Amino acid sequence: xxxxxxxxxxxxxxxxxxxxxxxxxxxxxxxxxxxxxxxxxxxxxxxxxxxxxxxxxxxxxxxxxxxxxxxxxxxxxxxxxxxxxxxxxxxxxxxxxxxxxxxxxxxxxxxxxxxxxxxxxxxxxxxxxxxxxxxxxxxxxxxxxxxxxxxxxxxxxxx
Amino acid sequence: xxxxxxxxxxxxxxxxxxxxxxxxxxxxxxxxxxxxxxxxxxxxxxxxxxxxxxxxxxxxxxxxxxxxxxxxxxxxxxxxxxxxxxxxxxx
Numbered sequence: 001x002x003x004x005x006x007x008x009x010x011x012x013x014x015x016x017x018x019x020x021x022x023x024x025x026x027x028x029x030x031x032x033x034x035x036x037x038x039x040x041x042x043x044x045x046x047x048x049x050x051x052x053x054x055x056x057x058x059x060x061x062x063x064x065x066x067x068x069x070x071x072x073x074x075x076x077x078x079x080x081x082x083x084x085x086x087x088x089x090x091x092x093x094x095x096x097x098x099x100x101x102x103x104x105x106x107x108x109x110x111x112x113x114x115x116x117x118x119x120x121x122x123x124x125x126x127x128x129x130x131x132x133x134x135x136x137x138x139x140x141x142x143x144x145x146x147x148x149x150x151x152x153x154x155x156x157x158x159x
Numbered sequence: 160x161x162x163x164x165x166x167x168x169x170x171x172x173x174x175x176x177x178x179x180x181x182x183x184x185x186x187x188x189x190x191x192x193x194x195x196x197x198x199x200x201x202x203x204x205x206x207x208x209x210x211x212x213x214x215x216x217x218x219x220x221x222x223x224x225x226x227x228x229x230x231x232x233x234x235x236x237x238x239x240x241x242x243x244x245x246x247x248x249x250x
Contacts, residue, residue, distance in 0.1 A: 042210050047218065049229070088234045091227050106223040124209040127219030130226070137230050141237030153244030 023065040030058040048134025056142030087137030
């Protein structure tokens with residue numbers, strides 16, 4: 001169902017105290033949980049994709065409760081794109097760095113040439129670094145797709 | 160236009176279902192998926208990567224190339240949606 005921006009603004013003007021308070025209380029815990037899922041991916045189910053989706057969902061929830069333009073105060077368009085590119089570049093950059101240091105593409109153990117710790121530990125830390133890149137990319141792309149889909153690309157109030 | 164699409168869907172689905180007949184028996188320890196490389200992963204992953212979660216070890220290290228392009232696919236999807244839908248205020 002297509003709604004005009006005037007209708008959308010009408011809907012947004014009906015702010016709901018219960019909804020906004022609930023969302024404001026929940027978002028810190030959701031974001032903390034998202035970070036936990038990314039960081040704890042080595043020991044439990046989780047990782048960059050899942051944690052990134054949880055982090056992105058927290059901002060989408062904020063945009064649903066407070067309006068799309070309000071969410072852009074916390075994650076601006078340009079910052080969103082910068083983080084998305086940084087996430088993709090962290091992963092591909094670390095992979096290429098491994099190849100440049102004389103190992104195989106994505107062979108994290110050769111990163112021990114830069115920071116001399118145990119090469120096998122570097123394989124663990126390399127996985128963590130690329131998971132952070134995955135989390136950044138997934139989070140921002142989730143938010144970006146929501147913005148575009150909800151407002152038909154105008155990034156005004158939308159839903 | 161709808162009938163050819165339905166036929167194509169049904170034929171593809173039938174082919175895929177036919178293909179599942181060649182899958183290894185679930186839980187068979189002698190089947191190729193269970194006897195080839197996965198034995199190495201199960202026995203050596205923690206020793207070789209120091210990651211207790213074997214899924215993360217395979218996803219991030221042994222199959223890192225796959226994971227990298229998963230991220231690139233998501234990135235391309237986001238950029239495509241942005242390129243198609245996003246409009247400036249003045250245009």
